[in-house]
Amino acid sequence: MPPSRFAVPSEVPGLAARRIAADILDGVLHKHRTLDDQLDGAGAHPGLKTLADRDRALMRRLVATILRRLGTLGHLLSRLLDRGIPTDAPRAQSALLIGAAQILWMDVPDHAAVDLSVRLVQSDRRAAKYAGLVNAVLRRCAREGQPLIEEVKAQTLDIPPWLLARWIGAYGETTAREMARAIGHEPSLDITVKADAPQWANRLHGETLPTGTVRTLLQGAVTMLPGFSEGQWWVQDAAAALPARLFGDVGGKTIVDLCAAPGGKTAQLAQAGARVTAVDRSPARMARLRDNLARLSLQVDDVVTDAAEWQGHHGGFDGVLVDAPCTSTGTIRRHPDVAWLRQETDIATLSALQKRLLQRAVALLKPGGMLVYCTCSLEPEEGEQAVTSLLAAEPGVRRVPIETGEVAGLSEIVTANGDLRTLPCHLPHADPRLGGLDGFYAARLVKY
Numbered sequence: 001m002p003p004s005r006f007a008v009p010s011e012v013p014g015l016a017a018r019r020i021a022a023d024i025l026d027g028v029l030h031k032h033r034t035l036d037d038q039l040d041g042a043g044a045h046p047g048l049k050t051l052a053d054r055d056r057a058l059m060r061r062l063v064a065t066i067l068r069r070l071g072t073l074g075h076l077l078s079r080l081l082d083r084g085i086p087t088d089a090p091r092a093q094s095a096l097l098i099g100a101a102q103i104l105w106m107d108v109p110d111h112a113a114v115d116l117s118v119r120l121v122q123s124d125r126r127a128a129k130y131a132g133l134v135n136a137v138l139r140r141c142a143r144e145g146q147p148l149i150e151e152v153k154a155q156t157l158d159i160p161p162w163l164l165a166r167w168i169g170a171y172g173e174t175t176a177r178e179m180a181r182a183i184g185h186e187p188s189l190d191i192t193v194k195a196d197a198p199q200w201a202n203r204l205h206g207e208t209l210p211t212g213t214v215r216t217l218l219q220g221a222v223t224m225l226p227g228f229s230e231g232q233w234w235v236q237d238a239a240a241a242l243p244a245r246l247f248g249d250v251g252g253k254t255i256v257d258l259c260a261a262p263g264g265k266t267a268q269l270a271q272a273g274a275r276v277t278a279v280d281r282s283p284a285r286m287a288r289l290r291d292n293l294a295r296l297s298l299q300v301d302d303v304v305t306d307a308a309e310w311q312g313h314h315g316g317f318d319g320v321l322v323d324a325p326c327t328s329t330g331t332i333r334r335h336p337d338v339a340w341l342r343q344e345t346d347i348a349t350l351s352a353l354q355k356r357l358l359q360r361a362v363a364l365l366k367p368g369g370m371l372v373y374c375t376c377s378l379e380p381e382e383g384e385q386a387v388t389s390l391l392a393a394e395p396g397v398r399r400v401p402i403e404t405g406e407v408a409g410l411s412e413i414v415t416a417n418g419d420l421r422t423l424p425c426h427l428p429h430a431d432p433r434l435g436g437l438d439g440f441y442a443a444r445l446v447k448y
């Protein structure tokens, strides 16, 4: 076997984790690759396999912390660097970000954080000349960093300006800043259980939310937690667990989930007794759906195809779920790369696809059938406006307003029109790590 460049036997402990973190960070910031792509599946960083579980968890936390605080880190480093961040050596930039994030927010001794970042640049041909600079800047960061970030705490630097401006327009200044603050906290692990939430909350050292989700602060590999391999639960944000429930009693009904993978909502529908057809365009994501459902011992039919073109079966379905592809701006808490990878122009492109999927969904319904449309976007074009346009274009389709009682009495997440709209600042908690929801929109419609 050729020697791996990721595990050098005589290497300083912890350096491999930082080098892989730097590679993944470069992937997001310079190659527009998502974190998910680089952490799992066929495109995963090859060095991940060589890391011990503990180092892998640290590496993930490090990258997530940097992306969650990228605006603040950029400001801080520009204050500490007279001539700005070096632009001719990406590894110098990532070493500075990695060092500063550990010094400011992680439980790593300052001297170790500085030393590992200096080693990172020393081992890179283009960045080696910046070793002295990285050393000096990170030492200053250890001394002066905290007061410098306190100065800009109120400025909401960690959400890109175009996105913050949109949220202020849609939700108002105060709520938009609360949303940004909520996104700044590392999120909890949310779990949908097949049954007996209190028992699982106890076993997983968490709590049961009013909506039935089990929320815990446990970290590390979920596959090692009790109940995972027995197929007793799956990972799903508490807000993501709400749309599938809007169908009500689905026992024996035929439901098609048009954008199904990796299968969180398909699993809910199958567990509730529906006869589910799961459709998704991506073969790789559908493979994950199959694995997930096999682990959960749930059976569904699956079809890999473009749902916007799919003709379904004769007679139509009792229900259609469209969990449409979207900008995912509601999931930045869990996927902080989204904030920096998305562009405002993506909204129009995705809205066009959402419109086609919605039209197809209506065609696939039986008369009297129910359509639930949802997105994990905070952008009104992908939520409220998509449904307003559909209702204007399809006179045979009406909204069935959601009652507060259906969502555990959480009146703040139901709009005046009777749609669901969750925000990252909803469900606050005395411990902010246990509060918050992903930003979701959902509407329930019926075809006459």
Ligand SMILES: C[S@@+](CC[C@H](N)C(=O)[O-])C[C@H]1O[C@@H](n2cnc3c(N)ncnc32)[C@H](O)[C@@H]1O
Pocket (backbone or CB within 6 Å): 258, 259, 260, 261, 262, 263, 264, 265, 266, 279, 280, 281, 282, 285, 305, 306, 307, 308, 323, 324, 325, 326
């Ligand atoms: C938001 S994710 C779905 C998440 C899933 N419903 C769950 O709860 O686990 C959107 C999915 O839509 C799929 N997709 C995108 N465009 C599609 C299309 N034209 N037809 C079918 N699936 C599509 C993507 O592959 C992706 O898996």
